[in-house]
Amino acid sequence: MLFNSPEFLLGFLPVVLVGFFLIGALGRPSLAAGWLILASLFFYGWWRIDFMPLLLASILFNFSVGRTLARWPTHWLLAFGIAGNLAALGWFKYAGFLAQAVNDLAGAGLPVPQVVLPLAISFYTFQQIAYLVDAQAGETRETSLARYALFVVFFPQLIAGPIVHHKEMLSQFEKPETYRPRLDNLVLGLTAFSIGLFKKVFIADPLGSQTPLAFGPALDGVAPGFADAWFGSIAFALQLYFDFSGYSDMAIGLGLMFGIRLPVNFASPYKSASIIEFWTRWHMTLTRFLTAYLYTPLVMAAMRRRQRLGLPMLKRSMPAVAPFFWLLAVPTLITMGLAGIWHGAGWQFLVFGLLHGVLLVANHAWRYAGRRIGLDWDLGWAGHAAGVVVTFLAVTVTFVFFKAVSLEQAMSVVQGMVGLGEAGPATPRLGGVDPATLGPIEQLLSRLASLPGVLVLTGLAIVWLLPNTPYYISTLAEPVQSRIETTATGIRGWVTALRRSSLLRAQPSVLQGAAVGILLSLALLRALSVAPSEFLYFTF
Numbered sequence: 040m041l042f043n044s045p046e047f048l049l050g051f052l053p054v055v056l057v058g059f060f061l062i063g064a065l066g067r068p069s070l071a072a073g074w075l076i077l078a079s080l081f082f083y084g085w086w087r088i089d090f091m092p093l094l095l096a097s098i099l100f101n102f103s104v105g106r107t108l109a110r111w112p113t114h115w116l117l118a119f120g121i122a123g124n125l126a127a128l129g130w131f132k133y134a135g136f137l138a139q140a141v142n143d144l145a146g147a148g149l150p151v152p153q154v155v156l157p158l159a160i161s162f163y164t165f166q167q168i169a170y171l172v173d174a175q176a177g178e179t180r181e182t183s184l185a186r187y188a189l190f191v192v193f194f195p196q197l198i199a200g201p202i203v204h205h206k207e208m209l210s211q212f213e214k215p216e217t218y219r220p221r222l223d224n225l226v227l228g229l230t231a232f233s234i235g236l237f238k239k240v241f242i243a244d245p246l247g248s249q250t251p252l253a254f255g256p257a258l259d260g261v262a263p264g265f266a267d268a269w270f271g272s273i274a275f276a277l278q279l280y281f282d283f284s285g286y287s288d289m290a291i292g293l294g295l296m297f298g299i300r301l302p303v304n305f306a307s308p309y310k311s312a313s314i315i316e317f318w319t320r321w322h323m324t325l326t327r328f329l330t331a332y333l334y335t336p337l338v339m340a341a342m343r344r345r346q347r348l349g350l351p352m353l354k355r356s357m358p359a360v361a362p363f364f365w366l367l368a369v370p371t372l373i374t375m376g377l378a379g380i381w382h383g384a385g386w387q388f389l390v391f392g393l394l395h396g397v398l399l400v401a402n403h404a405w406r407y408a409g410r411r412i413g414l415d416w417d418l419g420w421a422g423h424a425a426g427v428v429v430t431f432l433a434v435t436v437t438f439v440f441f442k443a444v445s446l447e448q449a450m451s452v453v454q455g456m457v458g459l460g461e462a463g464p465a466t467p468r469l470g471g472v473d474p475a476t477l478g479p480i481e482q483l484l485s486r487l488a489s490l491p492g493v494l495v496l497t498g499l500a501i502v503w504l505l506p507n508t509p510y511y512i513s514t515l516a517e518p519v520q521s522r523i524e525t526t527a528t529g530i531r532g533w534v535t536a537l538r539r540s541s542l543l544r545a546q547p548s549v550l551q552g553a554a555v556g557i558l559l560s561l562a563l564l565r566a567l568s569v570a571p572s573e574f575l576y577f578t579f
Contacts, residue, residue, distance in 0.1 A: 040085040042289045043239055044571040048563065051082065055194075056296060063218025071218050072189055075297070079194035083158065090157040094192070097127065101167040102187045105174040117175040121168055128164045131157055136384035158577065159198045161381060163191055165328055170205045172332055179206040186212070195293035199286055199576040201304040202324040208299065217298035227512050228295030233559035234508050235288025240565040242498060243282035244572050249274035249491050254442060257451035261460070266482035268455030269435075270495070275442050276435040277498040280309060282575045283322070288508045302327075303509045309434075309502040312426030314398040315406075317434060329374050337370035367403055372396040382441065383578070387449045391440035398433060427503065 040047050055078040062071040084091045104120035131154050138149045170190075173179040181187045189212060190205050191197070211217055253271025256263045263271065287304035294301040308321035318326050345352065351362055372393060379392020436456065443449035454460055458479060477485065486492050 040082050041571045041573065042286065042293075043236060043566045045567050046085075048566060051078070052293070059297060060218070060220045068212075068215065068218045069185075072212060073185060075194075076185065076189050076192060079189075079192040079197060082194040083192065083197060086158050087155075093127070093131075093157055093160075094163065097124070097163065097167065098188050098191050099184075100124075101171060101191075102181065102184055105171055105181060105187070108171060108174040109177075109180045112175045112177060114175075117171055120171040124164050124168050124171075128160060130154065131160055133380075133384045156578070162200050162202060163197065165325075165381075166202050167191065169202070169328055169332060173205065179204070181205060181209070193294075193299070195290040195297075195299075196301055199283070199290075199574060200322075200324055201287060201290065201302050202328050203302060207302065211299050214298075219298075221298065224295045224298055228292040229559070230292065230555050231295065231508055231512050232289045232292030233555055233562060234511070235285040235290075235292060236562040236566060237558050238281040238285030238288065239574070240562055240569070242494070242501075243278050243285055244569075245494055246274045246278035246281065246498060247572075249495070250278065250442065253439075253452050253455065254448065256460075257443070257448045257455070260447060260451055262451045262454035263460045264455060264482065265458045265460065265479035266486050268452055268460060269483055270486040270492070272435050272439055272442075272452060272456065273499075274491075274495055276309075276431070276438050277495065277502070279438060279441070279575055280305075280502060281498065284507070286574045286576065291509070291512075305507060306509065307502065307507045309431050310427060311430050312423050313402050313430060314395065314433065315402045317430055318395070318399070325378070329378055333377065334370055334374040337373060338366060341366050341370060368400045371399050371403075375399065385444075386446040387440045387443045390446060390449070391437055394437045394440065398437075 040051060042048075055075070058074055058078075059071050062074050080091065080094075083094060100123055101120065104116065104123070108116055108120070134152045134154055138151045141147050142149055142151070170179065170181075174181075181190070186209055187205075190203075190209050193208070196203055250271050252267040253263050253269075253275070256267075262268070284305040291301050291303070302324050304323050306320040306323065308317050311317035311320055342352065345362070345366070352366070373396075375392045375396030376389060377392065379388045379390070379395070382388050382391070436453065439452045439456070440446075440449045443452065451460075487496060
């Protein structure tokens with residue numbers, strides 16, 4: 040079921056919300072939690088009921104392993120639990136890709152299984168792997184199958200995150216006040232949901248109609264023109280952000296309506312002035328998972344190996360090449376390569392991850408070099424603004440591989456972005472000027488001067504100049520709130536003005552209530568008048 044569908048907006052959500060608090064008002068929190076579990080399973084099964092057994096089997100398997108780990112926290116049992124999760128994920132997500140890859144590379148003639156990817160398997164698999172690791176470390180424990188099922192299937196975050204930890208969510212369901220409606224939670228939750236829905240239906244979906252300019256010709260192996268390649272790629276970078284952050288806003292808002300605070304997933308990532316900063320703001324719960332359960336163990340393993348061999352460690356001053364390579368570059372490349380493959384089964388996803396790995400390593404090397412020679416790379420607001428633009432353009436290029444259905448299609452778009460393509464016939468004639476007479480940059484500017492270009496420019500203005508939803512809803516995610524407040528307002532000259540502006544911070548007022556009401560009304564009218572489109576991350 041889609042958050043932007045009539046069935047959800049007019050049927051599922053009001054019925055489940057009212058039922059949850061009515062049962063909670065009777066003093067039966069366990070029954071209210073059970074109602075939420077059944078509703079979440081219905082929500083999941085609405086898409087395809089035949090994948091429900093897989094979800095239930097995954098829950099039962101991980102609950103059993105986690106409960107056993109609480110008593111016998113052995114590494115072998117943890118490895119068994121992780122292997123079981125990865126085996127299921129590997130079969131459904133990568134079996135066809137691996138068989139085809141072996142056939143292409145070795146001519147083995149293996150049958151290629153046609154497996155339908157179960158909805159949300161990537162997210163609930165990672166979430167449960169994190170639970171097993173935490174259970175083995177003694178950081179969390181669960182003895183109730185019903186409570187564990189609620190942790191996995193809670194519908195606001197089931198399909199596309201945020202990826203939550205057992206201890207950070209289940210502790211909230213233990214509080215009696217969770218089962219009583221609170222006006223502030225309902226108002227703030229509805230506000231966050233409204234913003235997210237507006238992002239989806241008014242910004243992300245229309246931007247999606249512009250991506251074929253770059254990716255349409257490339258599907259046939261034709262490199263698009265410079266203007267079309269960049270315009271379509273920037274449109275996709277913005278579409279992806281507004282689509283996924285819109286989903287996350289709606290998930291956080293829905294959680295708040297039920298008295299549950301889900302972790303923040305986005306903190307204005309396109310305001311980042313470096314690729315390192317970008318990954319502290321983009322898909323933050325995935326970054327948290329990868330750092331805690333993949334990158335850090337890889338670094339620790341490399342450090343232990345170097346200690347056994349009596350080799351030098353990595354220092355904050357400019358390190359020798361070998362320690363830098365083994366203790367930072369290799370773990371980063373492995374982590375980001377696997378992160379790319381997690382997003383999809385295809386060579387283009389591996390390249391997407393590795394590109395980010397290379398950029399991260401280069402960014403770290405740049406910082407180390409600055410420390411070594413005593414240079415301060417801070418060039419003031421102009422340098423910060425340049426860093427934001429360069430980082431955004433670099434991320435846009437990497438997202439070409441994220442969007443493409445094949446490595447060949449991605450490379451065709453990249454060829455167009457470096458000026459090796461040809462301007463297509465779809466380039467508009469503006470002001471009576473034949474686009475064929477314009478240079479590549481002039482053609483791109485003509486694109487931006489069109490009506491779709493206004494949408495792209497509006498999207499850029501929003502992501503660069505306005506605060507994000509968690510900042511606006513200022514009571515969300517207390518553990519990361521201070522960091523969000525210092526990073527959310529973008530280019531430095533805007534910080535003071537935005538923080539002092541009462542219009543950009545949630546507070547009870549007639550003006551803001553009317554603004555949110557108008558936003559919600561417009562988003563609902565749009566959502567109910569068009570066929571609902573899937574969120575981009577539903578395919579991962």
